[in-house]
Ligand SMILES: CC(=O)SCCNC(=O)CCNC(=O)[C@H](O)C(C)(C)COP(=O)(O)OP(=O)(O)OC[C@H]1O[C@@H](n2cnc3c(N)ncnc32)[C@H](O)[C@@H]1OP(=O)(O)O
């Protein structure tokens with residue numbers, strides 16, 4: 233082994249690896265921009281379908297274009313009966329993100345554009361995936377609970393239809409508006425882990441579904457999109473504002489992390505958290521029980537203070553912190569929070585796959601291929617001499 237070789241552990245932090253026109257995250261100022269627009273100006277004002285158009289087709293739609301994309305999405309929501317049958321055969325305790333990921337290559341088998349490699353085909357594949365993700369997630373929730381899946385309703389928006397397929401009830405305007413804003417807020421976030429995973433796969437010229445399946449897998453992790461489910465599990469485990477101090481002390485004493493705090497890019501609060509928090513409070517007030525919002529707020533304030541005291545630096549809330557109680561107040565199962573993130577982020581993944589494969593940003597070498605630094609063994613100054621199996625001695 234080489235003596236005293238420094239171990240590289242950059243994790244690509246602060247390394248700019250490609251140009252993009254899809255979005256910008258200003259970590260110092262706490263700004264998130266989708267194709268030139270601040271996300272705080274989009275959430276609650278533009279619908280998720282408008283944002284899908286913005287991300288995929290590079291501008292906000294006019295009324296005719298919006299009607300067209302809404303119709304295209306609504307027309308593509310149904311999933312093949314064979315996929316529903318396959319889902320019915322899955323273990324009822326399967327993780328919903330695994331079920332979602334497993335259906336992505338199955339859907340590829342039914343996509344008439346799957347063998348085409350051009351920007352128009354990619355756009356159509358994107359619309360089909362965006363349309364079908366809510367149907368899969370809602371169908372799985374119904375199937376695992378022994379209920380029949382609810383057919384998508386083409387008259388409803390993406391947000392309203394999702395809530396309808398989950399609960400079987402028509403959501404009111406407030407619930408639909410909050411879900412719509414949450415979908416807008418989660419749709420895109422530059423080169424986050426799951427988008428990078430999708431772009432890395434796309435850079436090999438693999439198809440849209442292969443790239444998206446990688447994105448789903450990456451998003452499922454507790455340090456990424458999987459954090460929203462863990463935030464709610466944490467709130468449920470704490471249960472009471474009086475227990476917040478003990479919880480924080482125990483987590484920090486044992487080297488754990490407070491889910492929903494911290495971010496690889498933001499050095500201030502995540503701007504999305506400031507839009508999600510009031511929605512959580514409003515639904516708490518509407519339900520007559522603000523406990524989950526109050527608990528979140530106490531955990532945020534006390535968690536930030538305890539972190540500062542121990543580490544001598546600040547920590548901030550991220551998008552997963554208040555989306556948890558918001559979705560809980562909507563009556564959504566805790567382990568569906570991350571699939572709901574995916575139902576939104578699919579828009580960003582697809583926009584990045586299209587950019588990666590068909591340009592729109594500055595040219596870069598085709599596929600991603602970073603270097604690694606070998607710090608494993610050699611046998612003395614040279615490579616190890618191969619020993620045949622029958623001559624190897626037990627260690
Ligand atoms: C959609 C999204 O993906 S948003 C992120 C969702 N993930 C979470 O909420 C999980 C909790 N948060 C975390 O694990 C981290 O903050 C991450 C992974 C998101 C970002 O981490 P990093 O940028 O790598 O932070 P970094 O490793 O530099 O952390 C610095 C220090 O703060 C600590 N720290 C970071 N986040 C937290 C946290 N939430 N709670 C307690 N300590 C934390 C680290 O343990 C580290 O301590 P050390 O210096 O003593 O080793």
Ligand SMILES: O=C([O-])CC(=O)C(=O)O
Nearest residue numbers: 421423424425496497551
């Ligand atoms: O950008 C990141 O690292 C994680 C994040 O907030 C997101 O994907 O929305």
